[in-house]
Amino acid sequence: MNGFYGEHRRLILGVSSFLFLVAAWELLLTYVVPVNPFFFTKPSLIAIAFRDQITTGKLWHDLAVSSRAFVWGFAFAVLVGIPLGAIMGWNRRVEYTLDPFLTALYASPLVAVAPLLIIFFGVGLTGKAVLVFLLAVFPFVFNVFAGVKSADPLLINVVRAFGGREKDLYFKVILPSTLPYLAAAARLALGRGLVGIIVGEFYAASEGIGFAISQAGDTYRLPDMFVGIIILAFVAVLLTEGMRWLEATLAPWRAGEEVR
Amino acid sequence: MLPCIQAKDISLTFRPKNREPVAALQNLSLDVAKGEFVSIVGPSGCGKSTFLNILLGLIPPDSGEMELNGRRIHGPGQDRAMVFQEFGLLPWRTVLGNVELGLELKGVDSERRRRRAMELIDMAGLAGFASHYPHELSGGMKQRVGLARALATDPEVLLMDEPFAALDAQTRDLMQTELLQVWEKTHKTVLFVTHSIEEAAYLSDRVVVMSARPGRIKQTLKVRLPRPRDYEMRLTAEFNDLKSQIWEILKEELLGTK
16 A cells, blocks of 8 residues: 555545545436436435525524533433443442343333423423433443443452452452443444434434434425434434544554454 | 461352352462472473462452462552553553553552653663554563553562463563563562473572362472573573473373363
8 A cells, every 4th residue: 555545545545536426416416317306306406405504503403402401411421320330340239130120121112202202391401411321321330331331350469469458459450450341331222212312302402413314204305304414413423433432542552453 | 577478278169050160279378488480390281371360369269368468468558569461452542551551550640650660661671752652562572562551550479370381482481581670670579370381490599389170279389490590590400300300290290181
């Protein structure tokens, strides 16, 4: 591998495949199969819808509404999930007591309780935040739990052998052992949390990205719908990449082991 | 003169849940003089590592007494340090961080800790690698970190549990020679557990052969080879006589456990 292409092969191929797809989509729908815009749309129309939503401020408003519910739900998932997972990992009695409930809840498609949450909390911020919380909390619980359990007994013995006390075992072995798991948990939780916010807004809402997508769909405004979908994909990629960066920062020793 | 390490009638039986108890050590007694290099060889599972762990203070024996300079051992202490077979390096710490571990647990302030750790990193031949993480190092370098970490707190006794078993043959030869150089400089009392007769003969003042489980001392051989020893010494007739002597004693135990 050499030269400009060799060094930036990944970027060049990634960008050109994307551009190719967009161009092919546009040309196909313009010249080959001119479909009724009622049923499908093309990039140029989406771009116009994008511009309109930005100039009217609708996009920012929807984004802000959805983000707020997401941030609340996610923050609580972190605050509850991490200590709960840690306690379960340290104390077998807590583990055995909570495990059946948590496993059942984690395995079941929790979006099914969305209608119930709307009854409890009404249409608006709280119901959506609770749904995000419910979806996002389990990856934290189970990953932190696994992280605590993964602490290498050899390393625990090493710290004990060098005169470490109980507290040193937690802070010098167990806690660092959970960091890579924590980063993985955050990535999983982000994906699930985004599902939560969108489903919540599909189901009952009067604003937000999910609401905008479902409303545009109901009224056959496909370009507007795609604006929502693309924004969502963009946010998801941004957050996931942010998490990857966080993981590399929190746990640089894992850099050598990372598969992807 | 009072021996540095004195093990008196040490017995220990493991009692794992839902399984038959295993007698690991039975009435094991051993004296090690200050500054002496003693190797322990024996069949797999004869309790060699268990003995080191008792001496380290991680496991209490069922009966018998383990003393260091006449004082009974109750738990881990900074007068002993272990070099582990699987290195036991903390993967989230750099070489420097790993070497500092014992000093940190001892409460040494960060300035002095760092200075002392850097000294040992240099001595172990790791200069320039202080900020590397363990996954970036070869097996031999990892064990150099293990040795530097053990020496950092300046313990009186160095315990080594098959420290070179995970290394390739050439690295192993090299590390043995380096260990002898370090030992000649520091005059630590060393207790070295190994599977390798050659390694035991090359390094030690005395070689202790243990019996198959439950572990007892079968025989102790004095090594009368001159020091400092070099690699070529392994080609001499005396060295090979010693090896076959150890082998003869060990053979019965190995065949017995099959």
